[in-house]
Amino acid sequence: MNASPFRRFLALTIPQRGPIILGVLLILAATLLMLPAPWILKLIIDDALPGKNMELMVKLLAAFTGLFMLRAWLTLVRNRILQFAAMRLVCDIRIKLFAHLQSLSLRYFDTNQTGRTIGRITQDTNEVYALTNGFLITVIADSVTVVCVLGFLFWIEWHLALAVTAVLPLFVFNYLHHRKRMRQESRAHRDNWDKVMGFLNERVAAARVVKSFAKEQDEISSFAGGINADYFNFSRIVMRNTKLSVVADLLGSLGALVVLAYGGWMVMQGQMEVGTLVAFNAYITFIFPPIVRFVDLSAIFQRANTGLENIFTMLDTKPEVADAADAKALPALRGELEFRDVGFDYDLEMPGKGRPRTLSNVSFNIPAGKIVAIVGPSGSGKSTIINLIARFYDVASGAVLVDGHDIRTVTTDSLRKQIGIVLQESVLFSGTLEDNIKYGRPDATREQILDAANAANAHEFITKLPDGYATVVGERGSKLSGGQRQRIAIARAILKDPRILIFDEATSALDTQSERLIQQAMERLMQNRTSFIIAHRLSTIQNADIILVMDQGRLAEMGTHAELLTKDGLYSRLHALQFKDPA
Structure with a gap:
């Protein structure tokens, strides 16, 4: 394992240092209790049996039984301590990973498959458990056993011990010969499995789309391809470990053969007693089987290596949007907002020839309390403006200011707590309707929740449900209609009581009745708040105080509905396209 990840892993074990040290001491004690057993056997064969000494026989058998009973008890206590410590360590790492995940910018989620991210927190941490519990116990116990037994064998008969020791370098050579390929195969297996998990997560979430296109068989074939690749990769790992184990077993048998041959010759020459042999x-069974197990443990070792590398890669990922060292909490906002010569691009590299920036030199100033509509063709930069207001991304050039504060100089928490966002496809969490409404304000009273639901035109449909506000909405709100989900999302925004509101295509995918109810709720919510509305249907934003018209990342026009119609520009053309009489 690379030194750096392993040292960092050891640093993570510090909170569990006490239980781990105690577990290691118990491992040492249990291991040392095994060592007298063969010597007791030797005394029985060479002393008790030839002399028919029953008293000695009973004492030796009692010692033998006592040692193994004590060892069994120590092993039980040791396993309990180390298993709890290992699981606590894994839980702490999972919490640390999830907490770090919450700090990462949206660009991380844009560029990483969901399945891969989930795999870091689940499967990779499972490898840490295997490393801490099974690997640690076995390596320490077997290492102590091998060292102590070898020392004891040299004390008994150094010639024979030297013959045994001569075989040991062959085990090391066997492992080193396969180590590099084992690491490569382990990484290939894990990378492919991450892709399979990402594919599975996507297809399960998009089951409706798959069925609507009758693509079930194609998806089955694609999934089978990923699983078969996993089968191939895992088979390579298994065969590699099998080769290691078979060669190690042969070497162990060779060592035992050397002992029997040379030791038998010494007995026949009268240089060694039968009991000693x-x-x-x-x-010897305390030496070669543990060394064979070392080879078997190399699979755990390599999986843990890959898992730790993945874990620390995630932990080393720095959030692109982070609070400055001297960032201050934003005071209560009036809601004035300014874009000052803003440039931005989602791709980190500079735009190439023929590919403009997502936003270029965008400037506008919005007084507090105004309703602002953002319109333009698809890909013109409308949603990007919203993303920059909420500081989901940082501008590449220029500045975004609220009430005169550059948002990069204030804490993101204090900024986002004063912004409410309702998306085109609002996400609800698996839980009750009440839990979802008060998501942004967990301490809200029952009365405040009911007021928010009423203002969002949601109270009526909620009370008609059998469980009312205690109704469980299902994953992503799957048990509710699109209009119902939007009204819950608006109630959630109302209860948060933000100073800046953002509606991103909030009514575009709804039927006429749902749209009317949501429009009414939006109008109530936007009173005395700075509000931004992204809309393709121009009929829904004609009463906006200001309309920003975006085109290819630039602010093409700005004004009221009436002003923009007289300019005969892009807005006028979009309006004519939407409202022209059908031929």
């Missing part, structure tokens, strides 16, 4: 052979 039996004990020596029993001690």
